[in-house]
Amino acid sequence: MKIGIMSFAHMHAFSYADSLIKLPNAELVGIFDDDTNRGKKAAEQYHTKYFDDQDTFLATEMDAVIICSENNRHKEMVLNAAQAKKHILCEKPIATTIEDAEEMIQVCNEYKVILQIAFPVRFSSPIAQLKKMIDNGDLGEIVAFRTTNRGQNPGDWFIDKEQSGGGAVLDHTVHMVDIMRWYLGKEITEVHGIVDSYFHDIDIDDAGILTLEFENGVIATHDASWSKFSAYPMWGDATIEVIGTKQTVKADAFKEHFRMYASGAKSLSHVFYGNDMDFGLIQDFIACVEEGRTPSITGYDGLKALEAALAAYESSKKKSPVYL
Amino acid sequence: MRNIVVADLNQIDFQTSFQRPKIIDSVNDLTEKEGTFLINKSNMNEGLKKEGNLFIPSTLLEQTYEGVQVYFELEQYPFFQKAKEMITDPKGVLRFRRKVRNEKSNGLPASDLFVLTSILGEPEDVQLKGTKQEVKPYHLIITVNFGSGTMAHLEYTFSDEDERIEFDWSGIQNIIEFDSKEMNPIDPKGYRRLPLLYSTDSILSAAHKADQNLIKRLIKYCGLLNGGVK
Structure with missing residues (x-):
């Protein structure tokens, strides 16, 4: 290929x-x-x-x-x-x-x-395992989600509104919105967002919190930011907690790490040894092209994730929820 | 003068307390005129008011208790006291999460909001979102915009599971992460309820007088959380 x-x-x-x-x-x-x-x-x-x-x-x-x-x-x-x-x-x-x-x-x-969107978090082993548990009914009915995707400011064109289209909220909302939609198989109907900029001296948002409601009444929170700084032990996070009627389970895509201490500016580092989700994504895309099948993550999935992120900006501006 | 402390006795840390409180079941057990006495909150009654300095949890405060000492559970936890010291610039994102036993639901979010305003300031806007009450567990999301770049999600899951608090503060060049489940110093866990214990020393020193000002503020937060009023 x-x-x-x-x-x-x-x-x-x-x-x-x-x-x-x-x-x-x-x-x-x-x-x-x-x-x-x-x-x-x-x-x-x-x-x-x-x-x-x-x-x-x-x-x-x-x-x-x-x-x-x-x-x-x-x-x-x-x-x-x-x-x-x-x-x-x-x-x-x-x-x-x-x-x-x-x-x-x-x-x-x-x-x-084929148009596939790069949401590699779907290929994180703990995130995929939790999907299986949900599908097996191990959590019962889902009632709520709590998600985070926080990292460092990537700088460069990411902080130029013209080229990026948005800051941390756009950059770090779409992954976890995609995971919630994937877990639930339902669409978001309401988005409330507070978007701000203060972690860095930049003209674009670097922090936001979103409160979501899905068409079946499931509610969710999401924390999207570039709040991590270089001395933080790892780049950032991607976590989801699923509150179900049988049990609550949390998956953390970067939990598999050991702690490494060193003398210097960054005295503690979390060294990740979990599976390579980017490799999983590429492997899946190649297989999809080879087999000529519908991609596992479609353009529509990309569009729905984008829609939620853009709604958060609108909600923050209007200071009221946005209904999709 | 007697100090009478109404508390959930399961949450009292007797090991580290300077006070050696005597546990009583009712007013009839108040035989000494001095000292500190602990009474389980299920035995609380208005009659205790005239028996000494009464200390009650904020979740049990009603207008008729004006003048007593009231304490806020969140404010008693040693982790919270330390975190409060560390947050010198209240600009950032707070993710505060509690797993709470069903019987504790009444007034707890309003009490927590009261305490958090002491760090983050007065809320400009509060939005609520809850799951269906008839489905267990009940989950409540409170989105608070404190203005000037401070925002918070306060989340509560009410169930019969063990209590848990997560406190996650992302400030400017300052991040605090606390999870009570991870911070139990005893392994295997279950022997002690640390770190979600607090002492009578802390209650006596951090309690507030339940004056009209305090009662009105608590009523205001209860109102906000009963409808997300601006």
């Missing part, structure tokens, strides 16, 4: 490229990036060909592309890749507006190419 990567603007591109290299049935055939330095460097690192022209790249023989550009360029790249009949794995969030996301889904349908 021949795969290309479009843009290394998002740091996940490195992890996805590392994953491709590990797969015996996949080959990284080229990298397109209109940042020449970045693209050339990545191509050298992964011993593949660099393209500075998108059309030439898309004309190359390959089955699928992985798009890791700035958020506001997802649409352009997805549309071009779809028209070139390449299957697509698109970094989250799917887009910066609902209209763009809808157009991307529609064009991919039209050209009959």
Whole structure:
């Protein structure tokens, strides 16, 4: 299977490229990036060909592309890749507006190419295990969720509203909203959000709390932020607690770690040794393309997660809940 | 003068207390004129008011108890006292979570909100969301906007499970994480209810006089939590 990567603007591109290299049935055939330095460097690192022209790249023989550009360029790249009949794995969030996301889904349908959204948290072993427990009925009926996705400020284009479409709330809401929808199989009908910026001296949000209600009455909280600083023992977190009528169970995607103490500015580090969820995502995408099946995480899943994040901004602005 | 402390005796830490309170079942057991006496909250009655300095938990406070000493459970926990000292800049996100036994439900969220305002300031907006009352466990989400960059989720699960408190503060260059389940110094757990115990020393020193001001504030928070009024 021949795969290309479009843009290394998002740091996940490195992890996805590392994953491709590990797969015996996949080959990284080229990298397109209109940042020449970045693209050339990545191509050298992964011993593949660099393209500075998108059309030439898309004309190359390959089955699928992985798009890791700035958020506001997802649409352009997805549309071009779809028209070139390449299957697509698109970094989250799917887009910066609902209209763009809808157009991307529609064009991919039209050209009959797969559009999968990169929500790797679904491939975290504890998160997947909890999904199985829910499906087995071990928790009874779900009544509520508590979720977090907090990390460090990534800087660069992430803090430029034009390119990112939003700050921490957009960046760190979509993963856990996707997990809640996946666990429950229901849609969100109400979003209340408080969005603010104060952890960093930046012109974009870096903190937010969301209160959600699903169509079946299940309620949830979500804490999305870039509140972790460099001295914190680990990058951040992705947790979900499911309150069920039989029991309450929490899954923490980064819990599997040991503590390492060292002298220096960062005296304690949590060294993660759990499963590589990015590898799980890439493996699933490749299998999906090979088998020609519906992706496990569709463009629609991406759209619904985006919708909740954007509603949080609207709610915070209006100071009242937003109904979807 | 006697001190009469009404408490859930299961939550009293007798080991670290300077006071050596005597446990009584009723007023009839008050034979000494001095000392500190503990009485289980199930035995509380108005008659205790005239028998000495009465200390009652905030969740049992009613207008008729004006003038007694009232204490807030959250304020008694040693972890909370320490965390309060550490939060010098109240700008950040608080995630506060309690798993509470069903019988403790009355007035507890309002009492906690009262205590948290001492760190985070007066709420600008309070929103409530609860699960269906008829489905167990009942889960309650309180979203509080304290304004000026301070926001909180206070969450309560009422069930018959063991109590648990999680206190998670993300401030600027300052993060506090506490989970009572992880912080029990006795392993295997269950021998002691630490860290969710508090002492009579703490109650006596941190109690507030139940004057009209305090009663009105508690009534206000109860009102906010009964409808999420702005």
